[in-house]
Amino acid sequence: TVRANLQAFMEIALNVDAGRYPSLPRFLAELRELRAAENESPDEGKVGEAGNVLRIYTVHEAKGLEAPIVWLLDANDTQHQTDSYSVLLDWPPSAPRPAHFSLFNSKRGSGAKRAPYFDAEERYARREGMNLLYVAMTRAKQALLVSGHGDYAEDSWYGRVAAVSTGVAPEQNPLLRPVVAVQEESTTPHLRQRGREQADEIAALCQPIPTGQQATRTTLEQRRGIWLHALLQQLASTSISPRPLAGEGAGERAECQQRLSIPPSEMESLWRQAQTLLAQASLQRFFDPQHYRSAYNEMPYVNARGELKRIDRLVEFDDEVWVLDYKTGETANPAPHRTQLAEYRSAMQTVYAGKTVRCALVFAGGELCEV
Numbered sequence: 001t002v003r004a005n006l007q008a009f010m011e012i013a014l015n016v017d018a019g020r021y022p023s024l025p026r027f028l029a030e031l032r033e034l035r036a037a038e039n040e041s042p043d044e045g046k047v048g049e050a051g052n053v054l055r056i057y058t059v060h061e062a063k064g065l066e067a068p069i070v071w072l073l074d075a076n077d078t079q080h081q082t083d084s085y086s087v088l089l090d091w092p093p094s095a096p097r098p099a100h101f102s103l104f105n106s107k108r109g110s111g112a113k114r115a116p117y118f119d120a121e122e123r124y125a126r127r128e129g130m131n132l133l134y135v136a137m138t139r140a141k142q143a144l145l146v147s148g149h150g151d152y153a154e155d156s157w158y159g160r161v162a163a164v165s166t167g168v169a170p171e172q173n174p175l176l177r178p179v180v181a182v183q184e185e186s187t188t189p190h191l192r193q194r195g196r197e198q199a200d201e202i203a204a205l206c207q208p209i210p211t212g213q214q215a216t217r218t219t220l221e222q223r224r225g226i227w228l229h230a231l232l233q234q235l236a237s238t239s240i241s242p243r244p245l246a247g248e249g250a251g252e253r254a255e256c257q258q259r260l261s262i263p264p265s266e267m268e269s270l271w272r273q274a275q276t277l278l279a280q281a282s283l284q285r286f287f288d289p290q291h292y293r294s295a296y297n298e299m300p301y302v303n304a305r306g307e308l309k310r311i312d313r314l315v316e317f318d319d320e321v322w323v324l325d326y327k328t329g330e331t332a333n334p335a336p337h338r339t340q341l342a343e344y345r346s347a348m349q350t351v352y353a354g355k356t357v358r359c360a361l362v363f364a365g366g367e368l369c370e371v
Helices: 002-019 024-036 115-137 157-166 189-205 220-238 249-260 264-279 281-287 335-351
Strands: 067-072 086-090 100-104 140-146 294-302 308-316 320-327 356-363 368-370
Touching (some): 002 024, 067 115, 220 249, 220 264, 294 335
Parallel strands (some): 067 140, 320 356
Antiparallel strands (some): 294 308, 308 320, 356 368
């Protein structure tokens, strides 16, 4: 409890004004406001509970949410509104006082002495901008659309995404050609013909993008594997301990069945199988919070090719990190999955550079097979 309270206290301190330019009076005032608030529960942001509707969020509001299709608007804008004046501050975390503090209203008159601080501030802003772009891109489950207007800006979000996705110069990519309005009142036949050609070029870009072939209808065995996979994710995320089907476990079972849309005829056997897997002695350390530092289900990341990938379960221990991939509808054969797990290991090793990353498959019979 003490550790959790200290962690919450530090999070509040960092969240006040985004942890920048802190002052003790401002922090105490924020604590008084939180204490006086009628609803003391944390702000959970906007929750996308609606169905097939269009929702418009800022990137910050969209944190934690996902959607099949995400459209990033006005991504070519590099002009950010600034205050009439601002603070230039360099205060190392371990230092008792700032190394530099000054006010400015324009970087043009910064002078040579303050140039290194402005450079460091700009690097920090670029890094934060890339972090925000990562958040925006990983909200999309199936498709990400990025649009912008005005002159092409290489350092904008649109420019960065276009450079990665096309691999060619913007002027050589037909998708990045500026839209030219067609003037029907052109004074010469040559101009009218040129206008029609431009209209044809623009219309060609509006054709539906290929979305692949429709997947074949899944078999009952495949659907049972999908349901069991989802049930394992749900039980692991809510830390429901293995227990008998009757009695106090019936409530959780009914809730999981409704949430995951599992047919009643399949729920009992799937529940037993999931509880059996979670009760396996070899798997306890991956699902019991007492044994690990942190764990994440359906953890998203973007690989080197810009593809959105998801890890079924990632568990962090003191000296190592385990990546678990559920193969609940297959026989215990790790060979077909070595390439997939090798990519997971390579990606996570860059995140957890100081720890050993290990990968394993979890099969339906409870076998844990490290790859």
